[in-house]
Amino acid sequence: MTGAEPEVNVSDRPDLQHVDVRYVAGLARIALTAEEQREFQGQLDDILDYVGKLTELDVTGIDPTAHAVPMANILRDDVARPSMDRDHMVQNAPASVDDAYVRVPAVIGEEH
Amino acid sequence: MPDVTELTLHSAAAALARKDLSSVELCQALLDRCAAVDERVGAFLHLNREAALADARASDDRRATGQIHGPHDGVPIAVKDNLAVAGEPCGCASGILDGYTSPYDATVIAKLRSAGLVLMGRTNMDEFAMGSSTENSSKRVTANPWDLARVPGGSSGGSTAAVSSGSALAALGSDTGGSIRQPAGFCGVVGLKPSYGRVSRYGLVAYASSLDQIGPLTRDVRDSAILLQLISGRDPQDSTSLSEPVVDYAAALGQRDISTLRVGLPKEYFDVEGLSSDVRHAVEAAAKQFEELGAELVDVSLPHTEYAIATYYIIATAEASANLARFDGIRYGFRDMDAEEDGLLEVYRQSRAKGFGTEVKRRIILGTYVLSSGYYDAYYLRAQKVRTLIRNDFLNAFRSCDVVLAPSAPDIAWKRGEMTSPLQMYLADIYTISANLAGICGMTVPCGLSSEGMPIGLQVLAPVLGETTMLQAAYAYEQACGGAWCPPEL
Numbered sequence: 001m002t003g004a005e006p007e008v009n010v011s012d013r014p015d016l017q018h019v020d021v022r023y024v025a026g027l028a029r030i031a032l033t034a035e036e037q038r039e040f041q042g043q044l045d046d047i048l049d050y051v052g053k054l055t056e057l058d059v060t061g062i063d064p065t066a067h068a069v070p071m072a073n074i075l076r077d078d079v080a081r082p083s084m085d086r087d088h089m090v091q092n093a094p095a096s097v098d099d100a101y102v103r104v105p106a107v108i109g110e111e112h
Numbered sequence: 113m114p115d116v117t118e119l120t121l122h123s124a125a126a127a128l129a130r131k132d133l134s135s136v137e138l139c140q141a142l143l144d145r146c147a148a149v150d151e152r153v154g155a156f157l158h159l160n161r162e163a164a165l166a167d168a169r170a171s172d173d174r175r176a177t178g179q180i181h182g183p184h185d186g187v188p189i190a191v192k193d194n195l196a197v198a199g200e201p202c203g204c205a206s207g208i209l210d211g212y213t214s215p216y217d218a219t220v221i222a223k224l225r226s227a228g229l230v231l232m233g234r235t236n237m238d239e240f241a242m243g244s245s246t247e248n249s250s251k252r253v254t255a256n257p258w259d260l261a262r263v264p265g266g267s268s269g270g271s272t273a274a275v276s277s278g279s280a281l282a283a284l285g286s287d288t289g290g291s292i293r294q295p296a297g298f299c300g301v302v303g304l305k306p307s308y309g310r311v312s313r314y315g316l317v318a319y320a321s322s323l324d325q326i327g328p329l330t331r332d333v334r335d336s337a338i339l340l341q342l343i344s345g346r347d348p349q350d351s352t353s354l355s356e357p358v359v360d361y362a363a364a365l366g367q368r369d370i371s372t373l374r375v376g377l378p379k380e381y382f383d384v385e386g387l388s389s390d391v392r393h394a395v396e397a398a399a400k401q402f403e404e405l406g407a408e409l410v411d412v413s414l415p416h417t418e419y420a421i422a423t424y425y426i427i428a429t430a431e432a433s434a435n436l437a438r439f440d441g442i443r444y445g446f447r448d449m450d451a452e453e454d455g456l457l458e459v460y461r462q463s464r465a466k467g468f469g470t471e472v473k474r475r476i477i478l479g480t481y482v483l484s485s486g487y488y489d490a491y492y493l494r495a496q497k498v499r500t501l502i503r504n505d506f507l508n509a510f511r512s513c514d515v516v517l518a519p520s521a522p523d524i525a526w527k528r529g530e531m532t533s534p535l536q537m538y539l540a541d542i543y544t545i546s547a548n549l550a551g552i553c554g555m556t557v558p559c560g561l562s563s564e565g566m567p568i569g570l571q572v573l574a575p576v577l578g579e580t581t582m583l584q585a586a587y588a589y590e591q592a593c594g595g596a597w598c599p600p601e602l
Contacts, residue, residue: 030461030464043535044477047478047538054494057498057501059497059498064497064499065500067322067352076351084215
């Protein structure tokens, strides 16, 4: 694999008011400048401090809501349909080969 | 030719039916208005001059041969830059979608087309709908038509400013935490967020899938009803869309005896820190207006109101971090070509670093954090449980009332650049985000001006699928206040 994942230990008891911005940006696949890292660190700490107020509430026995209008198992018939136009999809890719394939950097096989 | 700044969608449709004007004339007049004011307002990102005029001509031909597709055939409309229109850019006002064009029509777009409406252009927004002022657009500044130094609100600020400034008769926006209702209040227009599932989200670029809904921005309540009816309904392409029949909302508008209406006033909403006295008085005056119309005012309680913002910013950012993972520089939009030599991971990291704006990065990082190993239960799961409590608050409140009144924001539109802390801006969403969390419908109607002469918005909230009652209440209020759309001086 290319590129090194930042290694950070997550402790058993999460520190709820402090984000390791560098680590999390790594998980989110976003490169941050040092300045962005500093700026986000303070802002995200403020936001997490604020959202920490949810711990004031006792939520024992409360079911979580994933969707506000409950529904489950919405199924449809498995019918073959025309897919999106391939040429248009390939044109949308930032790099392509022979107007037919999306060009990507090598995923496997590189030494580093 | 009537003044387009004074027309509504329904008055334009009536003028077309009377042959007082043609769709081409109407379309050209709106494009002219846009040319005259949009350099200052900044509502549009993309105008379809030729395509719109060609579609207008086709509509005029249909009308000449008696083959119109419905009463609104030939009426132009604008759409937010996060709705897919086949062959057009769909950039979400982001750099990461530069060069992208939609391969298909969103369901709402297909519905508008089949009703003969003309798509005139795409409007500015906060990047990926993340923001409350449209200042997070990576493309251009959008000003509030009532005071060009102020923000139009957001994230549907472009759609709202287009309608308010006279460049569009009506527009579609999207609302994840207030992105239709808050700007409508800031710009003195009508904005409606349907109940979750009422309108198909197919072709809406996803921000927070369990909260997003598409809805209309219009100059009056009747237009809001008309557009809601045009875009609503079950869609096999969106499994969360609801199959309940769509109502003829416009026909129902005057059909409610307001003396049977119970109007709820949540006590927590009037204790919010930062609620300006002008906004408070305007909303209290609106409640009094309902009372004069014969409605019964009821005190209700939404006890978990103070937890709504925290809940929202956990759930919305968590969903956003997953939804925006697809923007990785591979299949569409922007790729940092220089990063290719450093391998795939660097292509992801650098394309996302350069393609996304600051607020989008901030929310993705927050969302990634609250979903990450060791934090999920503490944040995301807990927020989903509090969401249940907030939803139950509304279920309880709607046992004793039919609609709830609220401000659309604690204060009038702020000045551009004034809101410097992200958290401070999140806190201004207090009156709108609960409706998204609870899945209920809500709409904003203008309810007066502040001492600075800026519009104030009144929100009318109703239960899931309570659109008919909500529109009837808003219509009754609008009619009692004179009912006429009042454009700002530009």
